[in-house]
Amino acid sequence: MADVPLREGKTKRLLPTEVPGRINLYFKDEVSLQNGKSIFTIPGKGAACAQVSLQVFRFLAQRGVENHLVKESGDRLLLVDELEMLPIEVVVWNFACGSLPERLGFEPGAVFREPLVEFFLKDDSKDDPLVTVEHLEALGLLRREEVEALRSRALKINGFLRDYFDSHGIILGSVKLEFGKLGDHFVLGDEVSPDTCLMWEKEGGKPLGRMAALEGRREPEIYARVVSLMEEKPGKEAYVYVRPKQGIMDPQGQVTMRALRDLGFSEVEDVRVGRYIILRIREGSSRERLEEMCRRLLANPVIEDYEIRWDD
Amino acid sequence: MRFGVVVFPGSNCEADCYYVLRDVLGAEVDYVWHGESDIDRYDCLVLPGGFSYGDYLRPGAIARFSPVMESLKGFAEKGKFIIGICNGFQVLLEAGLLPGAMLWNESLHFVCRYVHLRLENDRTPWTHLGSEGQVLRIPIAHQQGNYYADEKTLRALEDSGRIILRYCEPSGEVTRRANPNGSVGNIAGICDEDFNVFGLMPHPERASEEVLGSTDGLLIWRSIMEHARGNG
Structure with missing residues (x-):
């Protein structure tokens, strides 16, 4: 029964386990662009995202950021705590990239004095619309103080990640975070990977992962390269x-x-x-x-x- | 006058200092954890003896990066007082609040015994209740108390009266034989240019009650307290 998914998303499967409250995240090779309007496969992409997520979640836990990771449970498989996920994506932008220039007219690459935080409602039928604090309150999803708490948590996580990726020769343009409830508090869930971050290689400035896919690249190297950059090399x-x-x-x-x-x-x-x-x-x-x-x-x-x- | 006794991981004379200040002298005193940086409410900070951070690398080398040490510089500049005893003196040297450095004792031994000290300057906030040439009997307990400074620094210390205590014979004569650790010029204690910062290897807190065999250390505590009251 373990291979019949509890739920299947565009890029991941949620698989049941024997342990109550624990599920396995299976990372697929599918890449989904434009809210699922363009879906294609890049071999090795799932394994790369699982590997980077594993590393990032471990790193964040060391920095005191509570997250759902329990352990690696197989090839492209992470054992995690089952969270009651918020249908919200929190995106932090370090500079104008991805959809930002087109949506709001920023010069691509423009650096913000403080990173920007945006909230999106997860709903493909509505194209994942941008929502405000008032929307979130009115929809009954979050109270104002919870939104503020998530905002500051997202900024803190972004700060940790920016330094962490930077120390591995990667520039972090933006990161998408998803949170869920574990008991009475929110913890970081989903994945943090080349598929949820927009990133570039510091040396040479080449786009990586999702960013490269957005520019039309389809070769496995765009995800595999992140894994090799993230490798912990002994000093x-x-x-x-x-x-x-x-x-x-x-x-x-x-x-x-x-x-x-x-x-x-x-x-x-x-x-x-x-x-x-x-x-x-x-x-x-x-x-x-x-x-x-x-x-x-x-x-x-x-x-x-x-x-x-x-x-x- | 409110005292703060700084506690580093590995300090071990803080309770003695606290006891003497509070119970023997009736002063107001708190412990100040080394992680604190807000020290404005104190008039005098005591860096006590011990083995801060296990004396790793060099005595005082790690302790001097504690948050409280970052605040100490501004503290001294405000005309407030700092006394570093033994390991506290080593911390002040490492932090550059006093000039010079500590070498291993010439004998390499840990020396723990009473010594005699000649009071070299009685016109400082720390010593004005004494008189120049007076001999104090106060114990030392250290392995790296062999004070060193280059000749230029030594001359400057000498010329400005900043050498406060020297190891001496019971008679007050400063001799090679009376030097327990090899320190240059028999130096046991020095001050900064404004005489606000005082570092010394002997432990005045261990010579502050009759029952301990000497009360000569009280001279230093009482001097600074009187000074704060506007006397001397």
């Missing part, structure tokens, strides 16, 4: 040697030298004892940053010199 090791400055009394060195001589190592002329610090540094840092780390914390410039070994 490179840097070595910092901190030692007492020339001429500064070094009691540890002196005592160690005496001990070596007592052991018969009469050839030892001098010993200076310092610290050896090994750091793992993520890509994108610089020697200047390392110098700053040394000056501000790793060494005390009054009494210590430092040397950095790092091939940047």
Whole structure:
């Protein structure tokens, strides 16, 4: 019975599980543009979106953003808490892209002083209309203070995601978020992926995922590329040697030298004892940053010199 | 005068300072967690001894980035008072609120015993109840109290009377033998240019009651309290 969906959407299937209150999200390869008016398949798209969502939900949980993820439960399958979903999409825009320039006349790429937040009603028959706080209240969906709470939560999530994607070489133009009720409070649900975010590669500025699909691209690479950018690459090791400055009394060195001589190592002329610090540094840092780390914390410039070994 | 005793993770002399200020001297005093940055209600902050952040990296090196330390600079500029004792002194040095740095004791040993200190300047808010040349008996307890500053800094400290305490013989003579840790010029305590910030390795809070064997530390607490009342 586990493969008969509870519900099937345009891009995902909701599958039942043995555990009450838990469902599996199955990510399909379908891409849906213009509110379902254009639907096509890109092989690997579902797996890519499941993978990125998994990573993003884990990251957000670490930042204290409650979300529905329980764990990965298979290829393109995420086990999640079953939420009572709000029929609302919350979209945060960092700059004018996607539908914004056409709808409101912004210059494409125009950066806003503060990110814009929009609420849309999920209803394909009405083309997912933009709704105001008053609409949401009048429709009996949310109280004003709940709308404000969701707005500030969405802005906070957007801030986390912008930095997170940026550290992986991805520019985040906009993100679409959906929330649902778990008990008496709202948590983040649905997916956060190259299919719900508009994103570009920082280097070269090429559109990725959905943004590329909107520009007519159909090759699997547009989604797969996001997965490879998001891969956690182990950083490179840097070595910092901190030692007492020339001429500064070094009691540890002196005592160690005496001990070596007592052991018969009469050839030892001098010993200076310092610290050896090994750091793992993520890509994108610089020697200047390392110098700053040394000056501000790793060494005390009054009494210590430092040397950095790092091939940047 | 309201005192705040700052508590870092790893401080271990805060209760002694708090006790002396409140129970021995009847002052108003609160503990101030290192994460606090609103310290306006205090007139004098005490950075107590201990092993803030386990003395990792260098004593005081991590503690100095605490939110309360960010506020300390503005605090001193307002003419308020800061005293750093032992690890608190190390924190003030790392934060650059006082010049110089601490090296390991010459012996490499942790030294915990009474020392004699010569009062070098009695015209400061911290010492005006004493007299120059007076000898105080106060305990020390540290492994990195070997004060170092380059010659230029030393001369500046010397010329402006900012060296407040030096390790000495019971007679008051400043000798090499009386130096417990190798500190340059037998320095045990210094002030900043305005004499608002005082750092010292000895623990005045451990010499503030007869039962502890010395009350010489009271001189410092009483001086600053009298100063706040407008005397001295």
